[in-house]
Amino acid sequence: MESLSSSPHIAQESIAQDLLEDGCEEEQSSSSSSEDNDSDGSTIRPQYAMIHGRRQSYVNPGARSTSIFSTSLPERGYLSKREKALVREEERSLLRDNHILPPKHPRQRRGSEGLLSSRLGKKLSLSALRKVRSAMDEEAAIDIDEPSEATALLQGDCTLPYGGLDTPKTINRTWDEAVVAGKIHTTWQRETKFLTKTSAPLILTFLLQYSLPVASVFTVGHIGKVELGAVSLASMTASITGYAVYQGLATSLDTLCAQAYGSGRPHLVGLQLQRMLYFLWLITIPIALVWGFGTQILSAVVPEKETAKLAGLYLKVLIAGAPGYAAFESGKRFMQAQGLFSPTMYVLIICAPLNALMNYLFVWVFKWGFIGAPIAVSVTENILPLLLFLYVRFVDGYKCWGGFERRALANWGPMVKLALPGLVMVLAEFLAFEILTLSASWLGTTPLAAQSVLSTIAAITFQIPFPMSVAASTRIANYIGATLSIPAKAAAKVAMIFAVGVGIFNFLLLSLLRTYIPRLFTPDPDVIELVANLLPLCAAFQVFDALACNCNGILRGLGRQEIGGYVGLFAYYVVGLPISFGTGFGLHWGLYGLWSGPAIALGIVATIEGVFIYKTRWEKAVEDAVKRNTMA
Structure with missing residues (x-):
């Protein structure tokens, strides 16, 4: 019964043995595999591919070197475009929710101000409208000068979705850094x-x-x-x-x-x-x-x-x-x-x-x-x-x-x-x-x-x-x-x-x-x-x-x-x-x-x-x- 108390290590033993047996074949195919990888990470992510609602197993426990697949499966040694998109979307979503990426939809402050002014202008006097604008400017200054814990850690172009930081390369790098730093939380x-x-x-x-x-x-x-x-x-x-x-x-x-x-x-x-x-x-x-x-x-x-x-x-x-x-x-x-x-x-x-x-x-x-x-x-x-x-x-x-x-x-x-x-x-x-x-x-x-x-x-x-x-x-x-x-x-x-x-x-x-x-x-x-x-x-x-x-x-x-x-x-x-x-x-x-x-x-x-x-x-x-x- 003592062997049953070490369950977390048993799976490690099994997979490690299988990976060891795969080693010789993988070494022979490593160079060709690395050459075929595209820029957005066509192989399964070696670091921390996150869980999507339907495919929650796209996870790699811990950092690894580049994944190399057995020559018996060359056509299936990578994720399809659809699968990569699912993984990336989940990672992007978590990065956004944890305020590591800017929001998807940037705030249109000036546009909102103009809309509000046009509506209030019909009901308020000119002096009252100036007070409203002054208050809005003060609020904007506070948002800019005093970032809160909810402010995105990465700042990009505020006029683009996710501040323009949602490229595959940026998401991959940002995700890995955030996981290592312990910044990823769920709700x-x-x-x-x-x-x-x-x-x-x-x-x-x-x-x-x-x-x-x-x-x-x-x-x-x-x-x-x-x-x-x-x-x-x-x-x-x-x-x-x-x-x-x-x-x-x-x-x-x-x-x-x-x-x-x-x-x-x-x-x-x-x-x-x-x-x-x-x-x-x-x-x-x-x-x-x-x-x-x-x-x-x-x-x-x-x-x-x-x-x-x-x-x-x-x-x-x-x-x-x-x-x-x-x-x-x-x-x-x-x-x-x-x-x-x-x-x-x-x-x-x-x-x-x-x-x-x-x-x-x-x-x-x-x-x-x-x-x-x-x-x-x-x-x-x-x-x-x-x-x-x-x-x-x-x-x-x-x-x-x-x-x-x-x-x-x-x-x-x-x-x-x-x-x-x-x-x-x-x-x-x-x-x-x-x-x-x-x-x-x-x-x-x-x-x-x-x-x-x-x-x-x-x-x-x-x-x-x-x-x-x-x-x-x-x-x-x-x-x-x-x-x-x-x-x-x-x-x-x-x-x-x-x-x-x-x-x-x-x-x-x-x-x-x-x-x-x-x-x-x-x-x-x-x-x-x-x-x-x-x-x-x-x-x-x-x-x-x-x-x-x-x-x-x-x-x-x-x-x-x-x-x-x-x-x-x-x-x-x-x-x-x-x-x-x-x-x-x-x-x-x-x-x-x-x-x-x-x-x-x-x-x-x-x-x-x-x-x-x-x-x-x-x-x-x-x-x-x-x-x-x-x-x-």
């Missing part, structure tokens, strides 16, 4: 705009992706209570033993791909993707074995044999979609590292309705019954990576793909070391909630069906704060990579405020609609009544859930995933689950008791991680990023 308005803009497609993406198994719950739930409990039990087992494993391990790409992209060598992003893809496909072998023997495993722990049999059948069919799901999880982070948040949304906008349609056709029209639901899910999971690949190849994102390489079979150590704490952090919470579903099976068919609805509702509300934490994580990681510790801290504060707002929204949503939401899942009156009585308890911990999720995102941005893993293990398994079992079975509170444990655990996670983040030395995270460049 809550800027971070709010960014978080809102990037979170919207992510929230829709995650909601659509989660709709794939939820469609089965909706479709099968109207067959009967046994089928509803079975699909819930199967989904729980698939999440614990498969989907959560893929998602947890793939979180290492949030660090590795983003830092590889920021290093100025985009083909390393594709290299990291290949490693993760091979790794996840290797992990699929034991996952398939568990799912294949799902009926026997569940029959040993679930008293309802018919429920266990149907759930095991569901798992067997899901094996066919596991490799596709793994590929899509890896590809999704490959795109996010490049600041491309919308492609996965576009893919899911096509696949989610298709999945719902197939569920309906297979279960009800073709009369395949229960087995039709997992078939629809497996087909959809294989279509997802195929559509994403087509987008990368023919639309955007292909610049980071350097082709298949043998190096993808080596240097797995840093990736695995980063992936393990990410797995623990994700799996700790997944497992804690899904154990409730397994435990509810011992309470009877009705409580199990109610638990299926409750866990689905809680998971749906989770799809709002979690995507926001992903956006915040990337923003913070890129600020730190650009050696901007103060803006990174400001972004974290804005993200925390957003988390509170989302938690309150979810709380009100579940509280006010508690009698209507259960009817969407089942027509059974007993299940509806039990769910409606329990929803206020689920609503009560929504703020803690959102805060805990956001804290985990900030920790990922800092490269401290292991903290979230340790805290999650303690909160859920030392505190939460014992309370759940004690109150649920010991005190006979039933589902009320089972849900009390996670509620308390989420409060503990939010508190401990919040205190850790509050006491974090943000400058230390920047120092770690600079060390990586020294190693390279």
Whole structure:
């Protein structure tokens, strides 16, 4: 476990090794690359290319020599004119907001004075008008003779936009000097705009992706209570033993791909993707074995044999979609590292309705019954990576793909070391909630069906704060990579405020609609009544859930995933689950008791991680990023 405590250095180790292996090829191509660079910096900026709202990964952590690309990617070793314009506009905007460049639109003082005089002249006497002009002249003198802290540090031609200082060469030089001098700061308005803009497609993406198994719950739930409990039990087992494993391990790409992209060598992003893809496909072998023997495993722990049999059948069919799901999880982070948040949304906008349609056709029209639901899910999971690949190849994102390489079979150590704490952090919470579903099976068919609805509702509300934490994580990681510790801290504060707002929204949503939401899942009156009585308890911990999720995102941005893993293990398994079992079975509170444990655990996670983040030395995270460049 000691190796997990050095997460910020693990990514440095991986990228440094890859850069070392690139060294020989780069030396051979360095002279030709430098000759091809145009005056406005056609290569990826070696210093501090800043973050644009859509492509927030154009960041280089610390000063470097001129970026030199492998000969395998000569045509993609530079930014396009559009990409350079996006980067330059963001840097120009920050320089202007920090009063390092003059305003874009110069103040037309004399013109304004003439306009004001013409309007006032109709109402004021000549002597009064002279007094107004005198006051305006005095104000102008003060502005000129006594510059305030808001006065631009660079003075140019005041009649031109940005004082005529917005040339690429001037912006590059001024930006680098300002970053080194610590003059670049951000505002809550800027971070709010960014978080809102990037979170919207992510929230829709995650909601659509989660709709794939939820469609089965909706479709099968109207067959009967046994089928509803079975699909819930199967989904729980698939999440614990498969989907959560893929998602947890793939979180290492949030660090590795983003830092590889920021290093100025985009083909390393594709290299990291290949490693993760091979790794996840290797992990699929034991996952398939568990799912294949799902009926026997569940029959040993679930008293309802018919429920266990149907759930095991569901798992067997899901094996066919596991490799596709793994590929899509890896590809999704490959795109996010490049600041491309919308492609996965576009893919899911096509696949989610298709999945719902197939569920309906297979279960009800073709009369395949229960087995039709997992078939629809497996087909959809294989279509997802195929559509994403087509987008990368023919639309955007292909610049980071350097082709298949043998190096993808080596240097797995840093990736695995980063992936393990990410797995623990994700799996700790997944497992804690899904154990409730397994435990509810011992309470009877009705409580199990109610638990299926409750866990689905809680998971749906989770799809709002979690995507926001992903956006915040990337923003913070890129600020730190650009050696901007103060803006990174400001972004974290804005993200925390957003988390509170989302938690309150979810709380009100579940509280006010508690009698209507259960009817969407089942027509059974007993299940509806039990769910409606329990929803206020689920609503009560929504703020803690959102805060805990956001804290985990900030920790990922800092490269401290292991903290979230340790805290999650303690909160859920030392505190939460014992309370759940004690109150649920010991005190006979039933589902009320089972849900009390996670509620308390989420409060503990939010508190401990919040205190850790509050006491974090943000400058230390920047120092770690600079060390990586020294190693390279």
